Amino acid sequence: MKIITAIIKPFKLDDVRASLSEIGIQGLTVGEVKGFGRQKGHTEMYRGAEYQVEYIPKVKLEIATDDDMVDQVIEAITKAANTGKIGDGKIFVTNLEHVIRIRTGESGSTAL
Amino acid sequence: MKIITAIIKPFKLDDVRASLSEIGIQGLTVGEVKGFGRQKGHTEMYRGAEYQVEYIPKVKLEIATDDDMVDQVIEAITKAANTGKIGDGKIFVTNLEHVIRIRTGESGSTAL
Amino acid sequence: MKIITAIIKPFKLDDVRASLSEIGIQGLTVGEVKGFGRQKGHTEMYRGAEYQVEYIPKVKLEIATDDDMVDQVIEAITKAANTGKIGDGKIFVTNLEHVIRIRTGESGSTAL
Amino acid sequence: MKIYNSLILALLCLSPVHVFAADGLDSGDTAWILTSTALVLFMTLPGLALFYGGLVRAKNVLSVLMQCFAITCMVTILWVIGGYSLAFSDGGSMNDWIGGTSNFFLANVTRDAVNGTIPDSVFSIFQMTFAIITPALIVGGFAERMRFSAMLVFSMLWFLLVYLPICHWVWGGGWLSQMGLLDFAGGTVVHITAGVGAIVAALVLGNRKGFLTVHMTPHNMTMTVTGAGMLWVGWFGFNAGSAVAANGDAGMAMLVTHISAATGAFTWMLVEWLKFGKPSALGIATGMVAGLGTITPASGFVGPMAALFIGFSAGIICFTATVFIKQRLRIDDSLDVFPVHGIGGMLGTLFAGVFVASQFGGAGLAEGMTIGSQLMVQVTGIVATAAWTGVVTYLILKLVGLFITLRVNDEEETQGLDIVSHEEVGYNL
Amino acid sequence: MKIYNSLILALLCLSPVHVFAADGLDSGDTAWILTSTALVLFMTLPGLALFYGGLVRAKNVLSVLMQCFAITCMVTILWVIGGYSLAFSDGGSMNDWIGGTSNFFLANVTRDAVNGTIPDSVFSIFQMTFAIITPALIVGGFAERMRFSAMLVFSMLWFLLVYLPICHWVWGGGWLSQMGLLDFAGGTVVHITAGVGAIVAALVLGNRKGFLTVHMTPHNMTMTVTGAGMLWVGWFGFNAGSAVAANGDAGMAMLVTHISAATGAFTWMLVEWLKFGKPSALGIATGMVAGLGTITPASGFVGPMAALFIGFSAGIICFTATVFIKQRLRIDDSLDVFPVHGIGGMLGTLFAGVFVASQFGGAGLAEGMTIGSQLMVQVTGIVATAAWTGVVTYLILKLVGLFITLRVNDEEETQGLDIVSHEEVGYNL
Amino acid sequence: MKIYNSLILALLCLSPVHVFAADGLDSGDTAWILTSTALVLFMTLPGLALFYGGLVRAKNVLSVLMQCFAITCMVTILWVIGGYSLAFSDGGSMNDWIGGTSNFFLANVTRDAVNGTIPDSVFSIFQMTFAIITPALIVGGFAERMRFSAMLVFSMLWFLLVYLPICHWVWGGGWLSQMGLLDFAGGTVVHITAGVGAIVAALVLGNRKGFLTVHMTPHNMTMTVTGAGMLWVGWFGFNAGSAVAANGDAGMAMLVTHISAATGAFTWMLVEWLKFGKPSALGIATGMVAGLGTITPASGFVGPMAALFIGFSAGIICFTATVFIKQRLRIDDSLDVFPVHGIGGMLGTLFAGVFVASQFGGAGLAEGMTIGSQLMVQVTGIVATAAWTGVVTYLILKLVGLFITLRVNDEEETQGLDIVSHEEVGYNL
Numbered sequence A, B, C: 001m002k003i004i005t006a007i008i009k010p011f012k013l014d015d016v017r018a019s020l021s022e023i024g025i026q027g028l029t030v031g032e033v034k035g036f037g038r039q040k041g042h043t044e045m046y047r048g049a050e051y052q053v054e055y056i057p058k059v060k061l062e063i064a065t066d067d068d069m070v071d072q073v074i075e076a077i078t079k080a081a082n083t084g085k086i087g088d089g090k091i092f093v094t095n096l097e098h099v100i101r102i103r104t105g106e107s108g109s110t111a112l
Numbered sequence D, E, F: 001m002k003i004y005n006s007l008i009l010a011l012l013c014l015s016p017v018h019v020f021a022a023d024g025l026d027s028g029d030t031a032w033i034l035t036s037t038a039l040v041l042f043m044t045l046p047g048l049a050l051f052y053g054g055l056v057r058a059k060n061v062l063s064v065l066m067q068c069f070a071i072t073c074m075v076t077i078l079w080v081i082g083g084y085s086l087a088f089s090d091g092g093s094m095n096d097w098i099g100g101t102s103n104f105f106l107a108n109v110t111r112d113a114v115n116g117t118i119p120d121s122v123f124s125i126f127q128m129t130f131a132i133i134t135p136a137l138i139v140g141g142f143a144e145r146m147r148f149s150a151m152l153v154f155s156m157l158w159f160l161l162v163y164l165p166i167c168h169w170v171w172g173g174g175w176l177s178q179m180g181l182l183d184f185a186g187g188t189v190v191h192i193t194a195g196v197g198a199i200v201a202a203l204v205l206g207n208r209k210g211f212l213t214v215h216m217t218p219h220n221m222t223m224t225v226t227g228a229g230m231l232w233v234g235w236f237g238f239n240a241g242s243a244v245a246a247n248g249d250a251g252m253a254m255l256v257t258h259i260s261a262a263t264g265a266f267t268w269m270l271v272e273w274l275k276f277g278k279p280s281a282l283g284i285a286t287g288m289v290a291g292l293g294t295i296t297p298a299s300g301f302v303g304p305m306a307a308l309f310i311g312f313s314a315g316i317i318c319f320t321a322t323v324f325i326k327q328r329l330r331i332d333d334s335l336d337v338f339p340v341h342g343i344g345g346m347l348g349t350l351f352a353g354v355f356v357a358s359q360f361g362g363a364g365l366a367e368g369m370t371i372g373s374q375l376m377v378q379v380t381g382i383v384a385t386a387a388w389t390g391v392v393t394y395l396i397l398k399l400v401g402l403f404i405t406l407r408v409n410d411e412e413e414t415q416g417l418d419i420v421s422h423e424e425v426g427y428n429l
Ligand SMILES: Nc1ncnc2c1ncn2[C@@H]1O[C@H](COP(=O)(O)OP(=O)(O)O)[C@@H](O)[C@H]1O
Pocket: A007, A034, A035, A036, A037, A038, A039, A056, A058, A085, A086, A087, A088, A089, A090, C026, C027, C028, C029, C030, C062, C063, C064, C065, C101, C102, C103, C112
């Protein structure tokens, strides 16, 4: 199993969720993060004091999934989150060794 | 070493912490996340506009631990976080290659 | 590739960012978390009710990077985030199998 | 001299309200209208700004506060330049339609000028606060999507071409006032104009992206409830201040205003409880505004029992209108200005024509009027106000749209007006 | 005629306060009570609502705002129907205990009715704002756990069976007023009843889950401080408005009110600093409320030096009571209504009996009274008010509990009342 | 007798303002000053506290609220003890410089004492609210870094050694008042002293860690805008209340105050728009305060056209000063008290000397004064006030610094004053 972590633009969250649902993904976990990267933030002025906003609000999605779904998930996210502009974000894939569903104690793929 | 990531119901945080302490876990990191899954949110009405709240507030725990503690940790979390109702959450286990304690520079198990 | 996750004191974020920039790290993702560990929080009194604040605000950094940069990154973080006092935090290294840049679809090191 | 003495004394004794010096000034009345002015300004800043600000998404909160603030400033300046004059001075041959220019730059508002029993300066600033809140109410119709510059130009023209004439028609001696229209504190002048203006603006600008499909829940209901409380308190100045005296009329206006607010709020809450299963803070606060808006035109004319009825009606009818416009017509009058203020203002203007009658505990119909004939006048007032407002608002928006893009683009709307228009964020918690 | 002239003029010159016209209305007094009414409403909405709302956890903030709001509306309606009449009209043979029905539906509150030097409409709405805030204060006792429907029914019965009779006893000509009880602005009528009502409710409902073990820190201290500021300002209307005139009594009441608030706040802060090592914003704000509650019954009777002493005592004694009830008795009077308002009200009612004496700079004892005999009256008032409130509150809750579950269940308490009772959330930041 | 009658009547008819009884009390004037007192207190709590509180970082918000609160309490107590006496009673041979001790502990502020047409109690509490807000304004200069205990001691001494003497010089019959300085509502007494005090404190304490390099954006602009709205409304009491009567002077003061606020705000917004590309909520709110501070000394003397000009100048000049001090001088007067209040107060005090002239629509110069000679007086007032304030503030801080560390250490500054000084946090959302 894998964990697929995606950092995307916040306003794309709904689209990404929708296209993940289409390919049968039923669960995921979302967190708010700030991204530093190539994309630059805006400048705010406060009574003559200038602040470059360096962090950009991003959303982080974590999806635990079976190995055979990984490519589909990546594709679904890539398509839905793409705007072609800098700052669209990244997808990271890491190995998931074990998963347990707390309610039932099930483990492995059936716990997803 | 492993990283054990648990997504649980927020009000169970204190119980889980307590039972982890009992088995000797001294450190962990907590974040607020929103979960999408089988559990459904409530419906809010605002002057006739209806919104299905799709995300459910969850808490994400990350615990870095030695391999031999993994089963105990999983058991402690499962027991403490279980309500038997949908949405109790998941536990994910991934591999932790390396750990450093910033204060001392120690690494490996002693850094946990 | 690796993912380097660091839990640090919030007010050290700017220093850490700066020293990561120096060694050529261009992207990272930051989240707010609360840490439980050896460091203890302060006590708050509210009209005679006493509350021990158990969680300490921390910042979590995630940096995806090539294998050959790992040591430098660790060093940069350790130096910049160190105050020598309890609660300076941890660095975790895990394996990153795959990375995709959403904007271009690039994958692997060039996507970082 | 003796005769003179006696005359004065007779006057002193007969004066229904208060003894006042020869120049007519009454310090008690003046005190109350000074206070009322502060209360009505308080309704807009921060009252309405908070009430509205809490209802939008966090990314647009400052844009709403800023719009209320900028309108307050701009209308003040316009009022000084010519607004007061066009609304309240004698328009000569045009007086049916608009006031004159004799008071441009407040020429005659001198330190000693008296208007009734209060200084003219006080009268002019009291009225100014009404002129301020009316365009500010419209902000709710186009919230979260209008460009700031377009908003300023639109509000300026709307104030000049809608507010000023209608204010003159009703309160400045124009044709509706000559006809005997009963509008004590602004059912037509303030609420119908704002309500109609808002929904026309909502239609011209179009719905927000994702209206009724994506989450657009209030970002801070505590802010909205705070604003609601301030509106309630401030409205005492609005309605009881409109007596332009500290007397029994003012007292009764305050009493009925309060009763209608409470009844409107409670009714809305109950209806919501019955229909949707839960009573909500937003519901009770909205019902309160509906109750207040509806009693406004009637507040100086009716008694407590009528107020109970008016508040109750407001709760039911404005609720129904709100749901209808959103769910059926699917018009994104974003903060429901029309169903609450527009419908409320119409309702109240009608009720004023009925409950003014002394058999209903009212102040009594004017001589020669029957309930029927008064109602005809009220309907005329409502129709004229709504029609003029609707048409002129539409034309202004179309005109402004020729020169300035009215609406931010999609990406900006997604990012939120706070950053896009003001390069600021509401919260850094 | 000359004689008549002279008489009138003599009257004009002798009138201690103000010249007024033949019908007795004084525009200055009216202006001030209109203003005071706005100020006292402001105390509840948004003042008290924010003060309380900030103290609870984020998941319950709207429930508190909503309870204050709904109580405001409900009490208003009840006041119109019969409350004003039962509190302030003549109860005939029952007058010792309760008023009559002659003013049901505000029958005699006509446009011209005068009460002292102000319109009766103004008097009745001014008193209404006191009737509103009293049950709203009790919300602090059962916060974060009472069901909304049960809260409404309880508040309604409590208002009818506790507030109205005691208000009549003290201010409506009932037995305590006949005895000469000194309660200028509501030490017994408002603060003791609210304080005792709250702690009884806390006991009957039981402590919140996790009381004193899990974190229940205020979710938004800025909201609480905002509310505190509004309470302070609004209290000027509460106490100085209770002079029912704009004169020296009102001025002195405002002055001593302010002094006691400041002293109470500063004292509480210092005590906290000494005892716990840090002075807190919550502490200073709470001390302010204690100082205000305590001066309330005495505010029209005492001078500035007494106010310093009263504020100082309030700071020390209410602080001690708060810590005692929480740490020793472990009663979850969640927002400390009893130690602050209950104890404060008792303290102030006692002090009124002492510092009214002219040797302490007070307005002077009534003829035939000594400090000793006045104190006996004050103690009688305190005991009677506390006892009646305690017993009747308990019975009401038991009664209501037979028909409606008073408290949400554990899971709902965990989830928070905002979602559970109102399907809303405070913040979407 | 007839003659007497006639005389009285003549008096009645001539009295410019109002008939009043023999003891001189006027209920309308009293009502307005009671109200104004509430409004000016409202400016500090919660107005200024919120305005300032929103501008600092979240970790310091309670420290700012707490400082405003504690200053309010402390100054109240000092005012009762001796402040009122030193500011407003006759200082005998020292009267040029400071008042006397005859009114210590408000000895003569009895229930019946009258001051002009209002009770002395009302006059003394009205003036107290000015004494409260002035040191509270200074909080903006040393925000986010001063220790709470040092802040209390400093504020106490500053109040005694700066505020009281200057208040006596200008309003208590001291040398500046004898000279004929025009300062209607506090350009010198309040704004110049606060502005100069703040920048001196900023210099002595040093800049905040990371000033102009790390992010120090306002943590809650909605709070700041809320506070701004409250300041605007409250300022009506500040300026129009300074007429100490409900008459044409009060009315005109309110009108010009409002105009200047609106013009200052709008101008600042436009300048910002031109210079930085975007108009901001912070900008418009700051311009409003600048407009208000600037009109303050002139508010009772000038007419509407002058107000437009004064507001406009405030918008331009205070804006320029703010940017200059921050970007060029790099002085961390953290919330810009000097450029807004200090510069604004100076500007307004100058303008008062010009626009008072009747040819500019003002109330008219005093007999024997020309614009030139009046301007000389105004300059003297400005220089004397600024110099005394600057020197004494500096000395106080140096003195206090000998005994108490003025500033928190680096680590504490990083952690934030809320936890460090008060063991509390603003938000637990
Ligand atoms: N090396 C990295 N490690 C972790 N997160 C990164 C890394 N590089 C970028 N990110 C995240 O991806 C987001 C987008 O990256 P950015 O460089 O701005 O644009 P793009 O995705 O188009 O390359 C960043 O805001 C950050 O959150």
